[in-house]
Amino acid sequence: xxxxxxxxxxxxxxxxxxxxxxxxxxxxxxxxxxxxxxxxxxxxxxxxxxxxxxxxxxxxxxxxxxxxxxxxxxxxxxxxxxxxxxxxxxxxxxxxxxxxxxxxxxxxxxxxxxxxxxxxxxxxxxxxxxxxxxxxxxxxxxxxxxxxxxxxxxxxxxxxxxxxxxxxxxxxxxxxxxxxxxxxxxxxxxxxxxxxxxxxxxxxxxxxxxxxxxxxxxxxxxxxxxxxxxxxxxxxxxxxxxxxxxxxxxxxxxxxxxxxxxxxxxxxxxxxxxxxxxxxxxxxxxxxxxxxx
Numbered sequence: 001x002x003x004x005x006x007x008x009x010x011x012x013x014x015x016x017x018x019x020x021x022x023x024x025x026x027x028x029x030x031x032x033x034x035x036x037x038x039x040x041x042x043x044x045x046x047x048x049x050x051x052x053x054x055x056x057x058x059x060x061x062x063x064x065x066x067x068x069x070x071x072x073x074x075x076x077x078x079x080x081x082x083x084x085x086x087x088x089x090x091x092x093x094x095x096x097x098x099x100x101x102x103x104x105x106x107x108x109x110x111x112x113x114x115x116x117x118x119x120x121x122x123x124x125x126x127x128x129x130x131x132x133x134x135x136x137x138x139x140x141x142x143x144x145x146x147x148x149x150x151x152x153x154x155x156x157x158x159x160x161x162x163x164x165x166x167x168x169x170x171x172x173x174x175x176x177x178x179x180x181x182x183x184x185x186x187x188x189x190x191x192x193x194x195x196x197x198x199x200x201x202x203x204x205x206x207x208x209x210x211x212x213x214x215x216x217x218x219x220x221x222x223x224x225x226x227x228x229x230x231x232x233x234x235x236x237x238x239x240x241x242x243x244x245x246x247x248x249x250x251x252x253x254x255x256x257x258x259x260x261x262x263x264x265x266x267x268x269x270x271x272x273x274x275x276x277x278x279x280x281x282x283x284x285x286x287x288x289x290x291x292x293x
Contacts, residue, residue, distance in 0.1 A: 012040040013105065014091040015064075016082030018075055021049035025097040025234060030058045036100035037109065044085050046078040075183070076199030076208040083198060087190065094185045099232040107229035108187040111175060119192025119221025120213065122181030123229035133233060136225035139179035139214050177222045180213025184233050192221045200260075206250045207257045214261075243289045251278050251285075 015033065019026060026045075033041065043064025045055045049072065059066045067085065069078045079093045090109060108121050115121075125135040186209070196215045199208045213223045258274045 010039045011090075012042040012086075012088055013037060013109065014083070014086040014088040015041050015043045016046060016079055016085075016091060016093045017043065017096050018046045018048060018069075018078040018082070018093075019052065019055055019096050020047075020072060022052060022055055022096050026054060026058050028099050029094075029096050030062055032098075032100040033105070034062065035102040036105035037103070038106060039109070042086055042088060044082045046082045048072045048074075048078050074201065074204035076203050076205075077201045079208075080198040080201065083188075083193065089190045091188045091190060091193065092186065093183065093188065095183075095233065097234040098185055099234075101230045101232075104229040104231055105187075108226055111224060111226045111229070112187060112189060115175075115222065115224055117220075117222045118224040119189050119195075119216040119219075120181055121187040121224045121226050122178075123185055123231050124225075124227040125182060125184060126230060126232045128232060128234050133182070135182035135184070136176070136178035136223075137180055137182075137210075139210070139217075173227050175227070176225050178213070178225045179217065179223065180210045181223050181225060183209030183212070185231055189221075192216060192219070195219055195221075202256055202260070204249055204252065205246070207254060211257060211260070247285045247289060251281065254278050 017026075017029065030043075033043070041062065041064075043059055043062045045059045045064060045066045046069050047055050047066055048069040051068075052066075055066050058064075065085075067081060069081065073081075083091055083093070090112065092105065104123055108123060112118055112121050122135055125133040127133050196212070196219050200211050200215075203211060216223060255275055255278055258271055258278070262270050
C-alpha cells in the first residue's frame with residue numbers, strides 16, 4: 001500500500017460572465033463550459049439587467065453564484081466586480097454568447113503556465129458560420145485610427161482602413177503576441193490584472209479590451225493569442241433588437257479612448273478632428289439602423 005501523499009487538487013478557475021437579460025445562449029455557455037476544462041470552476045454571473053431566474057438556475061447548476069450589478073453599470077465595471085470575488089490565480093472574463101469547444105479552457109491555461117510573461121490570453125473566436133473573427137489585433141497607430149474614423153464608411157478601400165483591417169488578421173495557427181485581445185473571451189493572470197488595476201471603468205461598453213491590452217503591454221505583460229483554443233461567439237445576442245443604443249455606446253467609448261490616449265495640449269487638433277469624425281459616423285450608423293438597412 002502506497003504512503004505517497006495525494007496530489008493537491010488544482011485551484012478553481014474563476015469564470016466571470018456578465019449578462020443583461022440573458023436568454024438561451026447562457027444555457028449553451030454553461031453546458032459547454034462544463035467540458036472546456038477538467039479543473040474546478042468558480043462561476044460568477046454578474047447580472048446587469050433585471051432579476052433573472054435563468055441566470056440563477058444556470059449558476060446553481062454549476063455551483064456558481066449570481067452577483068447583482070445594481071443596474072446596468074457597464075461591462076468593465078461589472079467584470080471588475082466579478083474579479084474581486086476571488087483571488088484565484090487565473091480568471092476568465094467571457095460573454096454569455098459563447099460556446100466552448102471541449103478542452104478549450106484547459107488549452108488556454110496550459111499556454112498560460114508555459115508563458116509566464118503572458119498577462120492575458122485569448123482563443124480563436126469563430127463566428128456562428130465557422131469563419132474566423134479577428135480577435136487578436138494590433139494597437140492602431142495614430143494615422144490608422146484617424147483615417148479609419150474619418151473615411152472607414154465613406155471610402156472603405158482607403159489605405160488607412162485597409163491597413164487597420166490587415167493588422168487584425170489572425171493569420172496562422174501558432175501562438176503569437178498581439179497588441180490586444182477581444183474581451184469576448186479572456187484568460188487573465190491574477191498578478192497581471194492586479195498590476196494594472198483591472199478594466200478602466202470609464203468605458204461603459206467597447207474599447208475596454210483595447211485599453212486593457214494596451215496597459216498590460218506598457219506594464220511589460222504579453223497579450224498572447226492561442227488559436228489552438230477555439231470558441232464560437234454569437235455576437236450581439238443581447239442588443240441586436242436595439243442596435244441604436246450600442247452604436248451610441250460604441251462611439252462614446254471611442255471618444256473616451258481618443259481623449260485618454262492623446263491627452264496632451266498639443267493633441268487638441270487631433271482630439272477635435274477625431275471627435276468630429278466619430279460624431280459624423282455615429283449619426284450615419286444611427287440613421288442606417290433606424291432605416292433597417
